[in-house]
Amino acid sequence: MEAYVRGVGFWAPGFPNAEAWCSNQSNLEALKPEAGLLDGALGRRATGLTRLGVETLQQAAADAKVELSTVPTVWASAHGEHETAVAILRALFVGDGRISPTKFHNSVYNTAAGYASIATGNRAPSTTLSGGADLVAMALLESLCLLSAGASNVIVVMFDEPMLAPFDTREAKAPLSVAFCVSKDPTGARARISGLRRDRVSPAPLHPRFGGLYVSAAIPLLEATMLQRSACVPLELQRGQAQPIWMIDVSAAGPAASEGDRS
16 A cells, blocks of 8 residues: 655654754753644643644645545554553552542543544544554554555554653653545645565664654654655664664655645
8 A cells, every 4th residue: 555645743742843843952941742633622632642642743734735624534542541540559459449530431442533623513423542552653544544545645643751659661742643544546745655564674763852652653654755855664673672663755746746835
């Protein structure tokens, strides 16, 4: 299967979008994702992880010029709303045993997808999945399957944050969200992706900022897409032993991807 990347989204502390990240232009004021889509009560109740994912969803949709009220979505998180889960467990075992209703409804795995669909009135198919070390590859596979099933565009959001104690074993220091709008249509595309498979290639190195945060395996794909670099990019992090890993081919999308067509 092949597809075209028509839009991207990126957020990490100090880097509010993909352009800032790829040009290494940090913004010290970018401490929290804006997630302007979530206003009123939605904004007040949304967790940090939900805001993180929604921010890059908006960016990818705007970049691709697709309608957020109709586009199918895929959300991928290794651990979901674990911060909320830890707070609930703490209330049960350390506090008075009373659980906040807001925290309770924010604890489900598809919290971000729910908030985004409510905010946009989107009734299109939406999948929330995990995948462990295969997180990035499984998210892309799901989006390609939705395209094969008839969708014209799909936005895939991969997002996670460092684990809290006692689960913080992956040495991640910062949250991260990366989003792609993948499409059957090459018009205005940034890149073409194809050949999702396992092969013996070098895995993505651990980034000092994100440690073992599985979503950081999407950074090579983001950079190849943004810099219009043809490459075979890994979709997994180093695991300490040689083995076939998930990878994908990235290449130029053709004349339709020129800046003139995108503007």
